[in-house]
Amino acid sequence: MAKFNRTNTEIAHVYRGTFIHSTQQAAVQILEDALLGVDTEGKIAFIGKGTEQDRLCQTFGFNLSEITQLAQHEFFMPGLVDTHIHASQYSYAGTALDMPLLQWLNTYTFPVESRFKDLEFANRVYTKVVRNIFMFKTKILTHFENDFGQRALVGKVCMDRNNSVKHYKETSQESQEETCRLCSGVLNVRKVLKHKVRLGLGTDVAGGYSASILDAIRRALESSKVLTIQDPEYDTLTFEEVFRLATLGGSQALSLDDQTGNFEVGKDFDALRVNVAAPGGPIDLIQSEEPKILLEKFLNLGDDRNIVQVFVAGRKVVPFTDATPE
Structure with a gap:
């Protein structure tokens, strides 16, 4: 049965x-032969079955000829949410990642950040990072004890290292201090989720070498496998769970899940149109595959060549050459 907002x-x-x-109930929900309508405000107006198209046409007043049909190896997925990126560090991404953190900050971060008073330099960097900006809210995040060097510095400043978490805004969450102590290593995501912490993925450029959340997805899966090697009883994350972290989880972590993160009626149509079999792309499809396999292949093997279109709040922002708002 179709779900719709207002007729x-x-x-x-x-x-x-x-x-x-x-969704909250399912890490991956697949809606095959679905019909989704986007209103003039960029919101999802309805979502139903393709077999309901005649009734939906009458209800919402559109013509069958206006329906855009996806190809066999295509699907829509929510936009990937990067919960943490340092745009000002983009110019030296992939540089000296073997250097201790504090030395890296002093060598690269602080000198480069001082250059942003030059507006021409700032414009050159930021236009590479963000080509289309659509703000709901701006979130400010920080790191808590990234490595042992930073931990020692925090300890020196705070005197009592065990209570250094108090230098950050305290919340009523009982497990905050315990959760913060999960840093400085391979994050035990299972433990974090057990404490009901809202969790997403972030590229952390330039501490992270790639600005692609697809790479963050792959690193998250690999890190989970490392924990399993260290502890065979550890429950390895599935690609479905990491997919949720990269989409709905990220929107929840930023308190934007009432506006984006999945295809619920009333939310912004933030979406990627993915063609797993894109010509010249990195994925070879030898046989016909079900949608779940296509999703897994894209997450593990795909890149921007597989992303046919990108929509933000209903507006098509990729391909960039298409200046017509959609």
Whole structure:
């Protein structure tokens, strides 16, 4: 049965095909042959089955000829959410990652950040990082004891290292101090989720070498396997769970899940149109695969060549050459 917001809204676009997203109940929910309508405000107006198209046409006043049909190896997924990136560090991403943190900060970060008073330099860097900016809210995040060098410095400043967490804003969450102590190593995501902490993924450029959340997904899966090697009883993360971290989880971590993160009626249409079999792309499909396998292949093997279109709040921002708002 179709879910819809209000019937007096004006529909701007309608898409039919496979939609893959996460919900609170399911790490991956696959909606095959679904029909999704986007209104003129960029919100998801309705989502239903393709077989309901005649009724939805009458209800929302669009024509069958206006429906965009996805190809066989295509699907829509929510936009990937990067919860933590240092845009000012982008110019030296991938540089000296073997250097201790404090030495790296003094050698690269602080000198480069001082250059941003030069607006021409700032513009050159930021236009590479962000080509289209759509702000809901701006979140400020910090690191807590990244490595042993920083931990020692915090201890010197705070005198009592065991209580250094008090230098950060305290919350009522009982497990905050314990959760913070999970840093400085391979994060035990299972333990964090057990404490009901809202969790997403971040590239952490330039501490992280890549600005792609796809790489963050792969590193998260690899890190989970490392923990399993160290402790065979550790429950390795599935790709479905990491997919949720990269989409709905990220929106929850930023308190934006009422606006984005999945394909729920009333939310912004923030989406990637993915073609797993894109010509010249990195994925070879030897046989017909079900949508879940296509998603897994994209997360593990795909790159920007597989991303046909990107939508932010209903507006098509990729391809960049298409200046017509959608």
